[in-house]
Amino acid sequence: MSDDGATLVQIRDLHFSRGSKPIFRGLNIDIPRGKVTTIIGPSGTGKTTLLKMIGGQLKASQGTIHVDGQHVGKLRRAELYELRKRMGMLFQSGALLTDLSVFENVAYPLREHTDLPESLISHLVLMRLHAVGLRGARDLSPSELSGGMARRAALARALVFDPMMIMYDEPFTGQDPISMGVLLELIKTVNEALGLTSLMVSHDLKEALSISDYAVIISEGVVVEAGSPEQLESSESAWVQQFLHGQPDGPVPFQVSAPDYEVDLMGQENGKSAVEAAR
Amino acid sequence: MIGFLQRFGRSWIEKVERLGRATLFLLHMLGALGSLVSRPSLLVKQLYASGVMTLSIVLVSGLFVGMVLALQAYNTLIDFGQENRVGTLVALTLVRELGPVVTGLLFAGRAGSAMTAEIGLMKATEQLSGLEMMAVDPYKRVFAPRFLAGFLALPMLAAMFSAIGVIGGHLIGVDVLGVDASAYWSQMQNATSFYSDVGNGLIKGLVFGFVVSWIAIFEGADCIPTSEGVSSATTRTVVYSSLAILGLDFLLTAVMF
Numbered sequence: 001m002s003d004d005g006a007t008l009v010q011i012r013d014l015h016f017s018r019g020s021k022p023i024f025r026g027l028n029i030d031i032p033r034g035k036v037t038t039i040i041g042p043s044g045t046g047k048t049t050l051l052k053m054i055g056g057q058l059k060a061s062q063g064t065i066h067v068d069g070q071h072v073g074k075l076r077r078a079e080l081y082e083l084r085k086r087m088g089m090l091f092q093s094g095a096l097l098t099d100l101s102v103f104e105n106v107a108y109p110l111r112e113h114t115d116l117p118e119s120l121i122s123h124l125v126l127m128r129l130h131a132v133g134l135r136g137a138r139d140l141s142p143s144e145l146s147g148g149m150a151r152r153a154a155l156a157r158a159l160v161f162d163p164m165m166i167m168y169d170e171p172f173t174g175q176d177p178i179s180m181g182v183l184l185e186l187i188k189t190v191n192e193a194l195g196l197t198s199l200m201v202s203h204d205l206k207e208a209l210s211i212s213d214y215a216v217i218i219s220e221g222v223v224v225e226a227g228s229p230e231q232l233e234s235s236e237s238a239w240v241q242q243f244l245h246g247q248p249d250g251p252v253p254f255q256v257s258a259p260d261y262e263v264d265l266m267g268q269e270n271g272k273s274a275v276e277a278a279r
Numbered sequence: 280m281i282g283f284l285q286r287f288g289r290s291w292i293e294k295v296e297r298l299g300r301a302t303l304f305l306l307h308m309l310g311a312l313g314s315l316v317s318r319p320s321l322l323v324k325q326l327y328a329s330g331v332m333t334l335s336i337v338l339v340s341g342l343f344v345g346m347v348l349a350l351q352a353y354n355t356l357i358d359f360g361q362e363n364r365v366g367t368l369v370a371l372t373l374v375r376e377l378g379p380v381v382t383g384l385l386f387a388g389r390a391g392s393a394m395t396a397e398i399g400l401m402k403a404t405e406q407l408s409g410l411e412m413m414a415v416d417p418y419k420r421v422f423a424p425r426f427l428a429g430f431l432a433l434p435m436l437a438a439m440f441s442a443i444g445v446i447g448g449h450l451i452g453v454d455v456l457g458v459d460a461s462a463y464w465s466q467m468q469n470a471t472s473f474y475s476d477v478g479n480g481l482i483k484g485l486v487f488g489f490v491v492s493w494i495a496i497f498e499g500a501d502c503i504p505t506s507e508g509v510s511s512a513t514t515r516t517v518v519y520s521s522l523a524i525l526g527l528d529f530l531l532t533a534v535m536f
Contacts, residue, residue, distance in 0.1 A: 055412050084414040095409030098401075109413045112420075157413075 008033040008068055008165060008197045009054055015062035023049055025221035035213035036191050036198040040205060042252060045218050047201040051167045055089055056080045085113060088158030088166040094150035096142040103138040106157045128156035147174040165197040172204040184211050205244060301497045308426055311418040321424040329390035330432030336385055341440035344381060345447025348372055353456050365458050366467035369448035374480040378441035380528050383487035386433050387520035391495035394425055395516040398499025399509035422496050429492030434484030479535045486527060491520045
């Protein structure tokens with residue numbers, strides 16, 4: 001690959017299917033190092049799938065993903081685990097371990113991968129918890145946290161190992177306006193202060209784009225448009241405009257592909273739906 | 280007709296594929312057992328969850344099974360004037376068959392289903408993916424400790440089931456029905472061999488522990504990560520484990536005795 005150092009994740013001609021349904025059909029994305037990048041697209045376009053593929057949890061049927069120069073699909077298990085130690089991932093649900101307290105959850109990667117003394121672990125964990133506003137919740141169990149708090153605790157855990165990049169899967173869902181503001185600020189500051197690369201998947205376009213340096217819109221398995229938020233805003237594509245401004249009418253379909261509405265309704269009166277009739 | 284054959288063939292191909300996946304899963308899990316040497320606390324925690332927490336139901340069941348055995352044996356043997364042999368019958372039935380089998384069935388229902396549900400929910404709530412992304416191998420941290428705990432706990436529980444069953448038999452046979460206490464113990468001692476009876480019972484316990492833990496953990500890890508998926512995986516664990524225990528028991532008995 002041509003790694004000039006400015007690109008941390010390079011995706012080339014990526015193909016992937018779930019069963020017979022194609023998710024990616026030749027995806028090409030470059031994620032710049034040290035920047036905040038947002039991937040946006042309608043529901044079901046495989047944004048979360050893409051994060052899992054970058055993390056090596058799913059394998060591409062065709063095409064390549066290079067992270068920091070390493071071909072993710074070709075790494076051996078031990079090498080992949082070494083790479084993952086340098087990647088943080090924030091899952092949509094938080095994915096906290098339910099049998100451990102918040103403190104222990106954040107301390108978990110440190111305990112697994114290092115022999116740091118307890119006092120240092122405690123310091124590191126409390127610092128991260130303080131950054132996400134949950135220092136006071138250290139003894140709670142994950143089941144006692146709200147969805148938004150669980151996500152913040154998970155962010156503290158993703159940050160505790162000082163990764164080179166962090167992937168956020170819908171970080172803003174379920175956050176109240178204050179935590180949303182804090183989180184936005186946090187993602188931006190952490191990215192700058194720690195020199196991270198942030199990759200975000202989000203539906204909260206306005207918020208996500210406000211802190212992004214680069215954005216990629218994907219739909220139906222390919223990149224529709226990529227560029228800085230300003231470039232996207234001034235895009236002439238009707239598709240991009242409809243998506244960015246949330247207009248109901250336009251080239252982006254709201255309905256999952258279905259038979260003709262009228263035929264579907266009329267057909268049902270005869271005791272058979274159009275979907276069945278079409279089979 | 281062709282459609283039927285297609286469905287029949289497809290369902291068998293899927294079953295064989297699944298068996299292959301389960302075998303690979305088992306090999307991977309066995310390979311991860313070595314990591315427990317550096318983390319014995321994980322094993323202890325799981326031994327508590329699957330062993331100690333199953334103890335009460337095993338002890339109560341063992342007591343009643345022993346009592347019923349003594350009652351039935353007494354009623355039959357008294358016709359032949361052989362009621363002194365109640366102890367022999369109770370002990371042999373327990374250590375050879377009912378101890379491992381009934382404990383295995385109880386273990387599948389109590390601990391196996393819990394393992395499947397827990398792992399299935401960990402999968403559904405992305406905890407397993409989360410571990411993977413933290414570069415922590417779920418085979419080492421989640422599956423291997425549970426597997427080894429189940430493998431070790433079941434034979435110990437089976438031994439306790441048999442022991443309390445013998446006490447239950449004494450309670451009914453000697454204390455209630457009036458069989459001579461020394462005859463109860465001495466007949467039992469004469470007829471029961473440590474290696475061929477107790478030892479083979481122990482082997483049965485180990486085999487059942489291996490199979491039940493394997494099924495339970497694989498079903499959890501392989502389930503569809505939804506509420507329905509976890510619920511049907513839990514059901515499958517109990518059904519497959521029970522059938523496997525009964526089938527294997529027949530085979531083992533045929534070979535051993």
